[in-house]
Amino acid sequence: MSNQNTFFALADFLIPAHGKMPKFSDVCGYADVEKSLDFRVDLKPGFARGIAVDPANGAEARLESLNKEDSEAFSAITTIAIATYYMSPRVRELIGYPGQENVPYDSKATQFYLTDGSLGHVIARGRKYRPTPGL
Amino acid sequence: MTVEDLADRSARARRDEEVDVVIVGAGPSGSVAALHLARAGVSVVVLEQGEWPDYADYTGARPEHELVSTKLWHPNPNVRDNPNDYPVDTSTTDINPLMFAGVGGSATLYGAQWMHFLPSDFRVRSMDGVAEDWPFTYEDLLPYQLEIEREVGVSGLAGDPAYPPRGAYPFPALPMGSVGQRGALGMERMGWHWWPGSNAIPSEKFGELNPCVRRGTCLTGCPEGAKSTTDRSHWPLALKAGARLVTRARVKEIETNEQGLATGVVYVDANGRDRRQRAKVVILCANGVGTPRLLLMSGGAGNPDGLANSSGMVGKRLMMHPFASVLASYRDPLDSWRGPFGQQVYSLEFYETDESRGFVRGSKWNCMPSGGPVGVSGATGSKVYVAESGRFQDFWGANLHENVARRFGHSLIWGIVGEDLPEESNRVVLSKDLVDSDGLPAPQIVYKVNENSNRLLKFNIDRCLESVRAAGAIETLVSTPVRESGWHLIGTTVMGDDPKRSVVDQWGACHDVPNLYVMDASTFPTSGATNPTATIMAVALRNTRRMIAERRNQKVA
Numbered sequence A: 001m002s003n004q005n006t007f008f009a010l011a012d013f014l015i016p017a018h019g020k021m022p023k024f025s026d027v028c029g030y031a032d033v034e035k036s037l038d039f040r041v042d043l044k045p046g047f048a049r050g051i052a053v054d055p056a057n058g059a060e061a062r063l064e065s066l067n068k069e070d071s072e073a074f075s076a077i078t079t080i081a082i083a084t085y086y087m088s089p090r091v092r093e094l095i096g097y098p099g100q101e102n103v104p105y106d107s108k109a110t111q112f113y114l115t116d117g118s119l120g121h122v123i124a125r126g127r128k129y130r131p132t133p134g135l
Numbered sequence B: 001m002t003v004e005d006l007a008d009r010s011a012r013a014r015r016d017e018e019v020d021v022v023i024v025g026a027g028p029s030g031s032v033a034a035l036h037l038a039r040a041g042v043s044v045v046v047l048e049q050g051e052w053p054d055y056a057d058y059t060g061a062r063p064e065h066e067l068v069s070t071k072l073w074h075p076n077p078n079v080r081d082n083p084n085d086y087p088v089d090t091s092t093t094d095i096n097p098l099m100f101a102g103v104g105g106s107a108t109l110y111g112a113q114w115m116h117f118l119p120s121d122f123r124v125r126s127m128d129g130v131a132e133d134w135p136f137t138y139e140d141l142l143p144y145q146l147e148i149e150r151e152v153g154v155s156g157l158a159g160d161p162a163y164p165p166r167g168a169y170p171f172p173a174l175p176m177g178s179v180g181q182r183g184a185l186g187m188e189r190m191g192w193h194w195w196p197g198s199n200a201i202p203s204e205k206f207g208e209l210n211p212c213v214r215r216g217t218c219l220t221g222c223p224e225g226a227k228s229t230t231d232r233s234h235w236p237l238a239l240k241a242g243a244r245l246v247t248r249a250r251v252k253e254i255e256t257n258e259q260g261l262a263t264g265v266v267y268v269d270a271n272g273r274d275r276r277q278r279a280k281v282v283i284l285c286a287n288g289v290g291t292p293r294l295l296l297m298s299g300g301a302g303n304p305d306g307l308a309n310s311s312g313m314v315g316k317r318l319m320m321h322p323f324a325s326v327l328a329s330y331r332d333p334l335d336s337w338r339g340p341f342g343q344q345v346y347s348l349e350f351y352e353t354d355e356s357r358g359f360v361r362g363s364k365w366n367c368m369p370s371g372g373p374v375g376v377s378g379a380t381g382s383k384v385y386v387a388e389s390g391r392f393q394d395f396w397g398a399n400l401h402e403n404v405a406r407r408f409g410h411s412l413i414w415g416i417v418g419e420d421l422p423e424e425s426n427r428v429v430l431s432k433d434l435v436d437s438d439g440l441p442a443p444q445i446v447y448k449v450n451e452n453s454n455r456l457l458k459f460n461i462d463r464c465l466e467s468v469r470a471a472g473a474i475e476t477l478v479s480t481p482v483r484e485s486g487w488h489l490i491g492t493t494v495m496g497d498d499p500k501r502s503v504v505d506q507w508g509a510c511h512d513v514p515n516l517y518v519m520d521a522s523t524f525p526t527s528g529a530t531n532p533t534a535t536i537m538a539v540a541l542r543n544t545r546r547m548i549a550e551r552r553n554q555k556v557a
């Protein structure tokens, strides 16, 4: 199996299709993976080790052994898989995530707690601090 | 002039020039001292090991944000791996200290939650029979707190019954998102205290600060320039007033003369060369880890215990506020990736001592959004929510999709900050093997979470679970004590009247070296349970004002 296919096998085990959600390789290409690695060059060595071995006994067994024996490689594979997946515009659309968006607001608008009485209850419950005069 | 242009205005002093004051560190405390000294006509040079922030580097607005920020903007310098930081030996601590090197200091990554200490924080010995009282009171500090709030541009709502009456905040409170509303609902159902969050994020344009657009990435640097950090709030004014700032300048030693008075500092410049900055007065603002580290590195060969350490207290009594978090998911959408991250709601219900609970002192809670899908999955990163079983399958496969569907956009986090009591065994020492990029010894942290903190956190977590369930939580995840939570670094050069038991007096002057000052949270006798930056800046202002008023009486070399 090529290294790329090894990664897809591992990533599809980590992120399979489920309900309306697609599996990893349905929405992410290897170019996306490489782009993610360029953002995190610190993960490259671990990632390379993680995909260097053919998962002959299946993806789960390979991940199990990486998790136990090479936590850095496990962390690199899983971090790249999950971050790349949730950067995919299709996945973001499915989970309703516009990214860390810009939401301007009116700083002078009256806040609900001033009109629905809820903050009034807090005030009515009375003073909470312990005064310290003369101490 | 824009903030970006300021870097060009920084300047070293002339060779051999003696300035009135040299300050180590350009974080919140050093920036306050620099601005007010420069305005009083004092010649000031500030040496900062980090650089000016480049706002283009903050990834909050970009798709790769969650991937990049967990490395580049990680609050633990050992993870960030940036040569401008010093590494920290964390092999002997339960909690990792968190910080950032740069103009603006650790606040570059702070949550901007803005809280004053409470009256009882200054009187813990008198009221609760533990630790020490402060040499001054809540009332003494309040005028400085209010002045700093105006400089920083804090937004909030006055009238909180958990505090004595105070004036209005400079800006109205930020809008409370669905996350805050849900957090408040749980507290209201329990009949407990809550209050709209106060944050160092002006809700309107203020000086160099832009209005917050609720991007929710405050903890990894604000790409909008809306979160108040001193590179924007203080440095434009300080440079205008004549203060000079040298970046990539790592101070390695404070020098003294035969009379034991400070004569200046030696620092390593950006090219790795040693330079000397002579000064009549030296002020340390390098935080609760960096300040004792520098004192321990100073004093010369004849002083193996470092400088200003005749009490033996330098580095001791480190307090880091053991922290727990509770993530709660709800069926209804809460838009929980939206900011402001700071705090949408806080609670001081359990702040004061109630001995029937089995511990002294108390806690502050803050309600925050839970963030993007990668973070809430709990599957990677600092593994805050990793299951006891340690089985990776619990977080992957179908479980990943289920976890994200349940939590993403539907969850909030209550952070629980507990007061940390001072213990001499919790301390900063110099590492024997780890060094920074200039070959200087790294600090080593020796710290254990004490029994009082363990009980305090357990009690508060149980109450917090009651509150979130009262508001309809369908899932809760607890993390305690969070290892990556040493964001408040306090107590390592304690202030007091007795030179045998304290390092500095109430104005920050070292008992042993009267023209050497500490103006960061190292001087705090106790830690309170609120986020400390408001109090750090207010104490720095109080000390600076006193220094200016007494400048003719200052003993110098």
Ligand SMILES: Cc1cc2nc3c(=O)[nH]c(=O)nc-3n(C[C@H](O)[C@H](O)[C@H](O)COP(=O)(O)OP(=O)(O)OC[C@H]3O[C@@H](n4cnc5c(N)ncnc54)[C@H](O)[C@@H]3O)c2cc1C
Pocket (backbone or CB within 6 Å): B024, B025, B026, B027, B028, B029, B030, B047, B048, B049, B050, B075, B098, B099, B100, B101, B102, B103, B104, B105, B106, B107, B108, B109, B110, B111, B112, B113, B114, B115, B219, B249, B250, B251, B252, B285, B286, B287, B288, B290, B291, B294, B342, B487, B488, B489, B519, B520, B521, B531, B532, B533, B534, B536
């Ligand atoms: C992730 C995170 C979240 C936080 N959230 C909050 C919050 O919501 N609310 C709150 O009140 N507080 C918060 N804090 C804490 C807050 O950032 C600190 O209390 C505050 O920055 C302390 O200010 P300071 O000036 O004393 O120290 P710092 O801000 O740490 O500044 C010290 C400066 O000194 C420099 N320095 C150190 N040693 C040397 C040397 N030898 N030579 C030259 N320069 C040196 C450092 O590079 C640094 O820039 C948070 C902190 C972190 C890390």
Ligand code: SF4
Pocket (backbone or CB within 6 Å): B060, B201, B211, B212, B213, B214, B215, B216, B217, B218, B219, B221, B222, B223, B224, B225, B226, B227, B339, B340, B341
């Ligand atoms: S929530 Fe506001 S202050 Fe925080 S990062 Fe976004 S714009 Fe900046």
